[in-house]
Amino acid sequence: MTRRAEIHRISMSGPSDVSGIESLIASGLIKAGQIRAILGKTEGNGCVNDFTRGYATQSLRAMLSCHLSGGEIDRLPMVMSGGTEGGLSPHWILFCETESGTDSGPALAFASAITRDLKPSEIGRQAQAELTCDAVLDAMKQADISRPEDVHFVQIKCPLLTSERVAEADGDVSTSSMLRSMGLSRGASALGVALALGEIDQIPQNSIGNDHDLWSSRASCSSGIELMACEIVVIGQSASWSGPLRAAHGVMTDAIDATSVANLLAQVTPSRIIQGGPERMLAVLAKAEASSNGSIRNSRHTMNEDSDLSATRHARAFVGGLLAGMVGHTELFVSGGAEHQGPDGGGPVAIIYSTT
Amino acid sequence: MTRRAEIHRISMSGPSDVSGIESLIASGLIKAGQIRAILGKTEGNGCVNDFTRGYATQSLRAMLSCHLSGGEIDRLPMVMSGGTEGGLSPHWILFCETESGTDSGPALAFASAITRDLKPSEIGRQAQAELTCDAVLDAMKQADISRPEDVHFVQIKCPLLTSERVAEADGDVSTSSMLRSMGLSRGASALGVALALGEIDQIPQNSIGNDHDLWSSRASCSSGIELMACEIVVIGQSASWSGPLRAAHGVMTDAIDATSVANLLAQVTPSRIIQGGPERMLAVLAKAEASSNGSIRNSRHTMNEDSDLSATRHARAFVGGLLAGMVGHTELFVSGGAEHQGPDGGGPVAIIYSTT
Amino acid sequence: MTRRAEIHRISMSGPSDVSGIESLIASGLIKAGQIRAILGKTEGNGCVNDFTRGYATQSLRAMLSCHLSGGEIDRLPMVMSGGTEGGLSPHWILFCETESGTDSGPALAFASAITRDLKPSEIGRQAQAELTCDAVLDAMKQADISRPEDVHFVQIKCPLLTSERVAEADGDVSTSSMLRSMGLSRGASALGVALALGEIDQIPQNSIGNDHDLWSSRASCSSGIELMACEIVVIGQSASWSGPLRAAHGVMTDAIDATSVANLLAQVTPSRIIQGGPERMLAVLAKAEASSNGSIRNSRHTMNEDSDLSATRHARAFVGGLLAGMVGHTELFVSGGAEHQGPDGGGPVAIIYSTT
Amino acid sequence: MTRRAEIHRISMSGPSDVSGIESLIASGLIKAGQIRAILGKTEGNGCVNDFTRGYATQSLRAMLSCHLSGGEIDRLPMVMSGGTEGGLSPHWILFCETESGTDSGPALAFASAITRDLKPSEIGRQAQAELTCDAVLDAMKQADISRPEDVHFVQIKCPLLTSERVAEADGDVSTSSMLRSMGLSRGASALGVALALGEIDQIPQNSIGNDHDLWSSRASCSSGIELMACEIVVIGQSASWSGPLRAAHGVMTDAIDATSVANLLAQVTPSRIIQGGPERMLAVLAKAEASSNGSIRNSRHTMNEDSDLSATRHARAFVGGLLAGMVGHTELFVSGGAEHQGPDGGGPVAIIYSTT
Numbered sequence A, B, C, D: 001m002t003r004r005a006e007i008h009r010i011s012m013s014g015p016s017d018v019s020g021i022e023s024l025i026a027s028g029l030i031k032a033g034q035i036r037a038i039l040g041k042t043e044g045n046g047c048v049n050d051f052t053r054g055y056a057t058q059s060l061r062a063m064l065s066c067h068l069s070g071g072e073i074d075r076l077p078m079v080m081s082g083g084t085e086g087g088l089s090p091h092w093i094l095f096c097e098t099e100s101g102t103d104s105g106p107a108l109a110f111a112s113a114i115t116r117d118l119k120p121s122e123i124g125r126q127a128q129a130e131l132t133c134d135a136v137l138d139a140m141k142q143a144d145i146s147r148p149e150d151v152h153f154v155q156i157k158c159p160l161l162t163s164e165r166v167a168e169a170d171g172d173v174s175t176s177s178m179l180r181s182m183g184l185s186r187g188a189s190a191l192g193v194a195l196a197l198g199e200i201d202q203i204p205q206n207s208i209g210n211d212h213d214l215w216s217s218r219a220s221c222s223s224g225i226e227l228m229a230c231e232i233v234v235i236g237q238s239a240s241w242s243g244p245l246r247a248a249h250g251v252m253t254d255a256i257d258a259t260s261v262a263n264l265l266a267q268v269t270p271s272r273i274i275q276g277g278p279e280r281m282l283a284v285l286a287k288a289e290a291s292s293n294g295s296i297r298n299s300r301h302t303m304n305e306d307s308d309l310s311a312t313r314h315a316r317a318f319v320g321g322l323l324a325g326m327v328g329h330t331e332l333f334v335s336g337g338a339e340h341q342g343p344d345g346g347g348p349v350a351i352i353y354s355t356t
Helices: A019-026 A052-064 A070-075 A126-142 A163-168 A178-196 A258-266 A311-327 B019-026 B052-064 B070-075 B126-142 B163-168 B178-196 B258-266 B311-327 C019-026 C052-064 C070-075 C126-142 C163-168 C178-196 C258-265 C311-327 D019-026 D052-064 D070-075 D126-142 D163-168 D178-196 D258-265 D311-327
Strands: A002-011 A035-042 A078-082 A091-101 A107-114 A151-158 A219-223 A231-238 A245-252 A281-288 A333-336 A347-354 B002-011 B035-042 B078-082 B091-101 B107-114 B151-158 B219-223 B231-238 B245-252 B281-288 B333-336 B347-354 C002-011 C035-042 C078-082 C091-101 C107-114 C151-158 C219-223 C231-238 C245-252 C281-288 C333-336 C347-354 D002-011 D035-042 D078-082 D091-101 D107-114 D151-158 D219-223 D231-238 D245-252 D281-288 D333-336 D347-354
Touching: A002 A019, A002 A107, A002 A245, A002 A281, A019 A052, A019 A091, A035 A052, A035 A107, A035 A333, A052 A078, A052 C052, A107 A126, A107 A245, A126 A151, A126 A178, A126 A231, A151 A178, A151 A245, A151 A347, A178 A219, A219 A281, A219 A347, A231 A245, A245 A258, A258 A311, A258 A347, A258 B311, A281 A311, A311 A333, A311 B258, A311 B311, B002 B019, B002 B107, B002 B245, B002 B281, B019 B052, B019 B091, B035 B052, B035 B107, B035 B333, B052 B078, B052 D052, B107 B126, B107 B245, B126 B151, B126 B178, B126 B231, B151 B178, B151 B245, B151 B347, B178 B219, B219 B281, B219 B347, B231 B245, B245 B258, B258 B311, B258 B347, B281 B311, B311 B333, C002 C019, C002 C107, C002 C245, C002 C281, C019 C052, C019 C091, C035 C052, C035 C107, C035 C333, C052 C078, C107 C126, C107 C245, C126 C151, C126 C178, C126 C231, C151 C178, C151 C245, C151 C347, C178 C219, C219 C281, C231 C245, C245 C258, C258 C311, C258 C347, C258 D311, C281 C311, C311 C333, C311 D258, C311 D311, D002 D019, D002 D107, D002 D245, D002 D281, D019 D052, D019 D091, D035 D052, D035 D107, D035 D333, D052 D078, D107 D126, D107 D245, D126 D151, D126 D178, D126 D231, D151 D178, D151 D245, D151 D347, D178 D219, D219 D281, D231 D245, D245 D258, D258 D311, D258 D347, D281 D311, D311 D333
Parallel strands: A035 A078, A151 A219, A281 A333, B035 B078, B151 B219, B281 B333, C035 C078, C151 C219, C281 C333, D035 D078, D151 D219, D281 D333
Antiparallel strands: A002 A091, A035 A091, A107 A231, A151 A231, A245 A347, A281 A347, B002 B091, B035 B091, B107 B231, B151 B231, B245 B347, B281 B347, C002 C091, C035 C091, C107 C231, C151 C231, C245 C347, C281 C347, D002 D091, D035 D091, D107 D231, D151 D231, D245 D347, D281 D347
């Protein structure tokens, strides 16, 4: 007996539009209890005052409350990422585990785990990385993924520091800036993933937020005010799962590294690397960011000096354009804030695709 | 004897940075008198209150005044286009005509022309299109390009309506909105190009700004407050010119049409369509815009509803990312506002490349 | 027996923060059934992609569903206005009618009414104005306000046109632009108020959106996608109501008309017109907009040319600063989009204050 | 014999519009050699990528080069401040010293001074404050102002750190962030003013950028990339100067402190504190900023969390609205970034007015 995964990518007409998910449930195509995680790419600015994430989550929870208990909803990872700059398109991605089958694997596999609540003093520090590492290993076990190389993406939602939390910690915190704590928390989580996957051996003192040479090729982290634990979704492949779905990943070394993307897509459609099979690309998950040195292959970019428009918005639009051109559709989960997630200025890219 | 073209693409560290051009002149690599046109991609927002265009032009004129007379400077087309969203990089492109040679063509060819000053009542209307058509034909003659199919890009700078100009025309104008007049002027110019190149036979009543099915595959128009005439630079190939430079063009049918871009690049590096020869791609000139129907291949985009960020900024970043990924560098002249310049949501792309 | 009004102004920490209202209900200070209307000033951009309005409404409805039936909630006017630019502070204003008393009036009085659903072809046109006029008269009757001069503010929420609605009307619409329909709908509603209050005798052909000389001194209109009817809240004074609360209004003739504001405030605290009694100013309701001629008392403003920042955001911040300085607190309901609501560049200002 | 001052406030239609100044010179009303300082309020975003400051300066210099030598232009303080949010109006302020007269003073007096070039390691530190203190005392001497209480405003332009300058200092710098260095440099300059004017006795270790309780009531500082020295313009009153012009100042304790503004204006028009004499208010110079604690009189503001719009833009619009309402015109020099310039969230306000 093998487990089976289903992925549903569903358009949304706004942050409160859960009608597509509701229809799937109403039609019997999926059961609410089969949903293991929900990702949402919403159309806010993806920065501090982006209320589309909370609005989408509130809408999801209200809809799901007709089908699941409060506890079940609380345990369901829901990761909203704001920002559909350029031509990117708002959408939901549902990770479902359906009835098991008798086919043999390997195939797409996933599972989630959650750390204990962090103390404010642990956010953005070694402790967070270690707790994350343990949770990644736990989720791998839940997903029956034994080898690190079979992990293709780790989506994490992690906490940040507010002034209340800084006060609670009597100032023993990684930073007292809310904005900066978001980056440090993402970075600490990413290094936790790197540790779990054997991409690094240890996390040196003072490396979080500083040493751009340490990174995970599969971590994708976003920080949110609404939780104190780290929620982890591990996505990969396992022989214990069957069916037509697969996962793969690559790393963009900079913001215009179409070559790496082409190599990744060639795994799916070797004969046509540009838009070889848009309908088979069920989910595209990527991180984008402006390089900190202000240039791309020695040409200056202006993302870090634009006081009208956050660098993360620039980066999502730009990398989103490249990926959409290569893949052939615009429902891509491109997310910003890539500290220790891929090299500086670049980032991980994962695809979930169908072999049929 | 054949004419010879040189293209210099020069980075700028800000709108007033003309040092790269100055160095070229000082070193003797080019003579100021050989410059036939200057394009500049500056880092403003590309919209109404983008002062980087005027600042760059003022800086250029001050620098050139050491080398050219006022009249010569006035006759030199300088087209500044604001907006280096995403990872695009601010740069100048110099079109120079050097000493003639004895090689045979065909090779890159260009020339400029200018219409008479338009009356305010002519802006955005049939009259503008017809004057533009005549000037395109005139510039083709100057460039020794006889066949329309040898024209690969027509860069135009055209006037717009201000409240003073509307008053001057006693209200007999295409629109009394300054912003809307920019689009109508660009559109009228583009249809003038289409007429000159035989892409359309005539310009039907009321088609300017309305009939999205009429467009030129080679027009690129921007409107500016500082002139009342239309300034035209025709870029193409001619047997009267020699040297290693060539021009080619394609049309993106929508914002993610990487296939058309790949086909265009394949003319230069057939064996490697992705980043096959960044250093040979001397200039990449493209138009980008958000589709008016709000979607790309049936997926909703949010560019037209984003009140924080102009749709033209979204579009430049997104298409810029795709092009940069395909070409392999970020000094691309991607410009917004593509009325009748390529199909709705798409746009023309031209490359000037070296065969060596 | 006289009716009695209570006004509660409640801070919100975000669009979903209804805890302040919940506490009032939980403590027994108000009963949910006494709420007659809820206004909310939320922290979005106040423009097309402002999701804080929908998020706040969704949060309100979820909270109220523990206390009221679905039908009662549907009939409760909830008017969310986005935009707390500058130092303005997000807040709710609850209009409650409590147990009647034996004191004599006059005092603050209010009531709401709703038109039938509009046809798309009626939006932004005469028909909308007339329906609004009737509903204002109806709400005045509900509030026991017989004289037009006793009406001090009329808050209206009205529909807009979408492409679906334009199609439904077979193109027989006031405009096919969604953004423009918002202004025409606000303007038609405002002229309906002017008609009801005897400020104008009739609505001349083609005056909606064009004739800036026609305006109401007490209309405040906002358009939203979520309804097809016009929801009207009339605020004034009536001898049938008693208690310590009063209403008054003035009109700012331009964006810096502090003199009119001072005259209005002098009705409350004649001895000290600047910040004479911040705690007595329970609600301040105002409209702000950038003058269409581009200047304020012959000095140019840049609000209409700023492509990075909507003119409505500029106007709310600027007029908000003036009002906050005069009143002495920042929880002010300053709203943008003032077509036919006060003179061009100015707008109505109303206060609800306590005499004790 | 006494010295005499003239102030000319001149509208500008854009950053390059120096025509108003040119006309004054051409008409003989002023001589270029009489100009002692030029302030400009330009319409950019006032943040990092605001090119209107450089564009305005370049335009000024080109115009002045017909009247003054290069050295004279270099010694003339030109302080451009970006940001005319809300209804503020772009303008120039010329400080001229005309022929001396025989009237007796006191009257408006001013002079400028400049420090030596700072080393990168000195920027934002004690050394900068001390050099500034000395230069303020020097300018006071030049202006014949002997008593600190006769100084009403000190406008300073000071340097910032770039990555090159950080490298030059081998990392021995106050901060390696360009943006943060702007604030530290402004703060260090402001504390230098406070020291010179006896507002503080010393600058404690680590107080720059940290101790919000230390501030000058008359400092107004802006940092720019184009200089390494601090340029200082001291404005005050002196018995050695005569004529109808006067200066006065106050301090807003927070962003809505209209009471302090009223008290200041009452010095000019005691009988009518609101818009008592707009035409006599030749120049209004003020600093504005968002309070760091996120609230104004205990009501939350959203300026610090708005990722679409810089807090400095919010603050200029908001305080600008208050000041314009009180003064009665919109050509106000309201500037952002008020570290150690007035209390946290408030700022200095100075007026230059005519007694006739």
